[in-house]
Amino acid sequence: MSERQVIIIGSGPAGLTAALYAARANLKPLVIEGIEAGGQLMLTTMVENWPGHRDGIMGPDLMTELRAQAERFGAEIIQGDVSSVDLSQRPFTVAMGKTQYTAQTLIVATGASAKWLDLGVDKKLSGRGVSTCATCDGFFFKGRPVAVVGGGDTAMEEAIYLSKLATTVTVIHRRDSLRASKVMQDKAMSMANISFIWNTEVTDIKDIDKGEVTSLVLRNTQTGASSELAVDGVFIGIGHVPNTALFKGQLALHDNGYLKTHDGSRTSVVGVFAAGDVQDHIYRQAVTAAGSGCMAAMDAERFLSGTLHESEHEVSVSSHSELRTANSE
Amino acid sequence: MASENVKTLTDADFGESVKHGVVLVDFWATWCAPCRRLAPTVDQLAAEYSGRITVAKVDIDENPMTPSKFMVRGIPTLLLFKDGDLKETVVGLAGKDDLAKLIDKHL
Numbered sequence: 001m002s003e004r005q006v007i008i009i010g011s012g013p014a015g016l017t018a019a020l021y022a023a024r025a026n027l028k029p030l031v032i033e034g035i036e037a038g039g040q041l042m043l044t045t046m047v048e049n050w051p052g053h054r055d056g057i058m059g060p061d062l063m064t065e066l067r068a069q070a071e072r073f074g075a076e077i078i079q080g081d082v083s084s085v086d087l088s089q090r091p092f093t094v095a096m097g098k099t100q101y102t103a104q105t106l107i108v109a110t111g112a113s114a115k116w117l118d119l120g121v122d123k124k125l126s127g128r129g130v131s132t133c134a135t136c137d138g139f140f141f142k143g144r145p146v147a148v149v150g151g152g153d154t155a156m157e158e159a160i161y162l163s164k165l166a167t168t169v170t171v172i173h174r175r176d177s178l179r180a181s182k183v184m185q186d187k188a189m190s191m192a193n194i195s196f197i198w199n200t201e202v203t204d205i206k207d208i209d210k211g212e213v214t215s216l217v218l219r220n221t222q223t224g225a226s227s228e229l230a231v232d233g234v235f236i237g238i239g240h241v242p243n244t245a246l247f248k249g250q251l252a253l254h255d256n257g258y259l260k261t262h263d264g265s266r267t268s269v270v271g272v273f274a275a276g277d278v279q280d281h282i283y284r285q286a287v288t289a290a291g292s293g294c295m296a297a298m299d300a301e302r303f304l305s306g307t308l309h310e311s312e313h314e315v316s317v318s319s320h321s322e323l324r325t326a327n328s329e
Numbered sequence: 330m331a332s333e334n335v336k337t338l339t340d341a342d343f344g345e346s347v348k349h350g351v352v353l354v355d356f357w358a359t360w361c362a363p364c365r366r367l368a369p370t371v372d373q374l375a376a377e378y379s380g381r382i383t384v385a386k387v388d389i390d391e392n393p394m395t396p397s398k399f400m401v402r403g404i405p406t407l408l409l410f411k412d413g414d415l416k417e418t419v420v421g422l423a424g425k426d427d428l429a430k431l432i433d434k435h436l
Contacts, residue, residue, distance in 0.1 A: 035423065036366070042362040083426075126403065127402055127406050127421065133363070135360075135361075135362070137404065139358065139389070141402075
């Protein structure tokens with residue numbers, strides 16, 4: 001297998017923008033899509049905050065366009081999921097099962113995936129009434145009562161989408177106010193069949209024996225009082241976890257699991273760059289992911305041409321101490 | 330959407346179609362973005378296991394009875410049948426290697 005100049009892992013806005021810039025810089029990037037190809041935008045409906053589309057654009061359409069644009073300039077995009085990486089020496093090795101690729105630089109854009117409730121039962125009832133994707137599974141709850149867990153933009157988007165299908169949508173949030181943007185809050189509050197239960201956590205989902213969702217067991221975080229809410233479906237929108245499992249022990253991570261970057265998109269290993277939600281626990285927007293993808297591609301290009309100036313000694317010393325912290329977590 | 334190696338099943342012929350051998354069924358819909366992501370993987374498996382297993386698809390919009398019978402409440406869902414018995418359920422996206430392992434268990 002011939003050695004590549006750059007391999008990009010991930011195909012959301014960060015990965016594909018990195019691919020676009022790397023391709024236009026004639027680096028012939030190889031993009032490995034990952035199982036969740038296209039990233040989180042593939043699970044959304046209308047994206048109204050992507051600049052340049054005044055009437056909004058559907059998330060999946062935006063990703064189709066971005067992908068075609070990267071391919072137009074020569075990015076090679078392949079399906080599949082990376083099974084392991086070896087960053088201990090350059091060229092870096094990226095394995096997909098038995099197939100191995102090598103590259104002088106690597107751009108990590110593996111993004112973040114939906115967080116589950118950590119009840120155990122929620123994963124067991126996944127596809128049986130528990131879902132993290134309203135646009136995928138809302139269909140099955142036409143004319144039936146559902147609940148949404150969470151108080152951010154994801155949860156509000158799910159609630160608004162579901163309100164057009166379900167009889168009632170009950171939003172369960174562990175605080176007494178929403179984290180979601182004002183626009184999304186107002187939209188959700190204006191729907192007649194969306195109601196809110198505040199200061200409340202889900203402690204159990206029934207009925208594992210029947211193999212379907214029949215009700216949620218709730219606990220009020222202020223009073224400790226328990227109650228039960230009969231629903232046929234529950235949609236979880238409580239945030240995301242960064243997809244960093246591949247890099248544990250090889251790249252420095254923050255305490256919350258996100259990849260550490262410095263001086264633009266550089267990670268703790270020289271020649272490895274990171275972009276998008278995998279390294280951003282603050283903004284997490286499609287447009288910031290795309291922006292950081294551009295940065296990573298430009299940093300990789302400069303590194304390859306020998307014009308990315310940094311003291312390798314300094315970085316390697318600091319990266320070791322960071323790695324030790326990451327490993328001891 | 331289905332390739333030549335993938336059969337299209339309906340509510341009418343589903344029961345009969347999964348009766349014999351190993352049958353992998355992909356429940357999908359045109360509006361389901363993750364289903365479109367999974368489709369190429371299913372197509373590849375159909376090509377690689379051609380002649381050894383049957384790979385089929387059910388459009389849940391046109392065939393509401395079958396998903397309801399097997400309590401499919403989310404898509405994509407893959408069901409694997411052996412001689413008519415439901416053996417495996419995979420909800421959501423999965424990698425080709427993992428699915429191949431699952432199929433191999435029943436061959």
